[in-house]
Amino acid sequence: MSRAEDIFEKLIYFGEDALNEFIMERQTEELFLDFKQATSTGKHGWSLSTDDRRNLAKCISGFGNSEGGVIVWGVECSREKDIGDVAKSKVKVQNVHRFMSWVENAISGCTIPSHNKVRNHIISVDENGDGYLATYIPKSDSAPLMTTIGSHIYIRSGSNNVPAPYSVIAGMFGRRPQPNVELKLENRQLEIMENDSEDILYPKTIDTPPQKYVRITFDIICENDSNVIASELYLSCNTQSAGGDYGKIRFLDYNQMYMIQGISGHFNLITKPELRLPPRGLLRFAKAEITLAEFIEDDLLFDGVIGADRAAPRSFRIHAPKNALRSFVAKVLRSEDSSELLISEFFNEFLKE
Secondary structure (H helix, E strand, O other), X not given: OOHXXXXXXXXXXXXXXXXXXXXXXXXXXXXXXXXXXXXXXXXOOOOOOHHHHHHXXXXXXHHHOOOOEEEEEOEEEEEEOOOEEEEEEXXXXXXXXXXXXXXXXXXOOOEEOOOOOOEEEEEEEOOOOOEEEEEEEXXXXXXXXXXXXXXXXXXXXXXXXXXXXXXXXXXXXXXXXXXXXXXXXXXXXEEEEEHHHHOOOOOOOOOOOOOEEEEEEEEEEEEEOOOOOEEOOEEEEEEEEEOOOOOEEEEEOOOOEEEEOOOOOEEEEEEOXXXXXXXXXXXXXXXXXXXXXXXXXXXXXXXXXXXXXXXOOEEEEEEEOHHHHHHHHHHHHOOOOOHHHHHXXXXXXXXXX
């Protein structure tokens, strides 16, 4: 997850508390974050004011031509000599639902080409309909973006959107579009297995084999979320601990891949040269299978990363501390909840992306 995505997710999950934290900690505007006061009130027409539209266009161009960013509408800044603009106080946006509608209507006309992946989220709203809005602007696949107001191409420099120098613009025009791969963990399943059904895992020759164990499976999938073909896609996983001697992690069904031999605990795949993933296409790397017995002696910890040629990698981690893992396995074996609820609990609690 990028820094801009992280800020946007924080605002979604923590709402106005996140704004209060920005103000309490004197959060500065930075490479990925901009604070704005909204001036659109509806007194001069049913659309964004000239100032709000200009600020939106500059941010879409600046953030879209850089590494992405977030506008928080409804925060006043003060200028600090040594550190720049810091969050000072909250100034509610009048009729925030109407304001969001105006922002969404204006987005496509702010830049050439338009940025179609901008997202908005109302942070909070009071009984009068006033509140705060976050606008997430990811890095654009179609850079450079030029504003329709003033015809400028901006980039993000520190906490400001500044006109891009000629050399930077030339580099943008000469740059080939990059693929963008996204991670998906799909077909998540959980089941309780008897030892008799999987003698290979827990041989009866050991002194006290577990009578039951928990099996969690899921598919590791890559999506090409871009407008260009992706090639040389790869998956790399590193198992650091599997919950103890009775725990196991293995990967199955990777027929379309070359497996690269690594040291113990490492699993590496790369697609065959003839395999290319078209825009919006999905590729299933492998099925991951986690087997856990009731004898939990260690954490469950493994890291994974997917990527492609010329694409930024996407990483994930499953980390379950041994006490939490022991409680989860015991809960599953007691069949306290449905398997659907339990598998959701496992990924919500232990998956980090």
